[in-house]
Amino acid sequence: MNERNDKQYERYRRLRKRKTNRPIILILTFSIIMIAIAILGSLLLKGSEEHVILNPTDTQPGLTLDDDISSGIEESGKQQSSTDDTEWNLTLVNKWNPIPDNYEINLVEVPGGEKVDERIYEPLMEMLEAAKKENWDQLPKVVSGYRTQEKQQKFYDEKIAEYKQQGYSENEAVEQAKQWVAVPGYSEHQIGIAVDINGATYDLYFWLQENSYKYGFIFRYPAGKTDVTGTAEEVWHYRYVGVEVATEMYEQGLCLEEYLDRIEK
Ligand SMILES: [Zn+2]
Structure with missing residues (x-):
């Protein structure tokens, strides 16, 4: 009888221990999962922000x-x-x-x-x-x-020549050309x-x-x-x-x- 009682008591203690531990284990597991989600989430968010900054026009x-x-x-x-x-x-x-x-x-x-x-x-x-x-x-x-300055000068001179060929005077040709080709340096x-x-x-x-x-x-x-x-x-x-x-x-x-x-x- 005594031995049986002892065994039963032992079993009871183990069960009680498991029961009292269960909420703690649950809370711990839940916390770990939440922390993992939070870390993962922030990593993902960080990744997409960097992507936007590096490549702002990638839309x-x-x-x-x-x-x-x-x-x-x-x-x-x-x-x-x-x-x-x-x-x-x-x-x-x-x-x-x-x-x-x-x-x-x-x-x-x-x-x-x-x-x-x-x-x-x-x-x-x-x-x-x-x-x-x-x-x-x-x-x-x-x-x-x-x-380059030389290239711009070439474009400019060509435009002036084009207007002069159309019968414009030197001054008129320059004025016309300036409408379309910037003066070199400008x-x-x-x-x-x-x-x-x-x-x-x-x-x-x-x-x-x-x-x-x-x-x-x-x-x-x-x-x-x-x-x-x-x-x-x-x-x-x-x-x-x-x-x-x-x-x-x-x-x-x-x-x-x-x-x-x-x-x-
Ligand atoms: Zn242009």
Whole structure:
């Protein structure tokens, strides 16, 4: 009897111990699972944020940027502007503002052989690929990228000669040429962040006008702003300013001169 009682008591104790331990084990297991989920979640989130920052324009064309993505872009924009080459993307070059002295750029070749500032290569290619995917079978071509002073001079002289051939006087020919070709030293092409783009059809330009800002490019010389830009409408000329600025300009209908004027105030 005694032995049996002892055994029963032992069994009872074991059972009780297991019962009292069960909630603790459950809580511990639950906590471990929750911690694991939290760690995994934060890792995944971190991964996607980095992706956005590294590749801010990696969105499908035609889609509007959602809040998350645009805040990621703003962050990357801020990171850029805190470095030494702060405002390179906002450098103003027009008929009243020559290219800055000792302006330094690293050039990289784009398909077709033209060269651009390496900092605009990726967004430019993404924009051209998106244009191709959206509307055309072929990649729109960069027909003019970076130009040296000599090259700009050549274009300028050729344009003047063209007008003179049409019967304009020297002075008239110069005035006409200036409408279309920047005076050497006053062309955005000389800082490597502007491109002239050619597509198979004119539709390309309508697409670019509505979508280029997503890649950081602006329709630099719209018809309605010729007094402000000092340049006649050029549907093929796109200039890089960065996604954040381009989006603001697009949404508010500002040209670069108007935008810079506004942020200086
Ligand atoms: Zn141009």
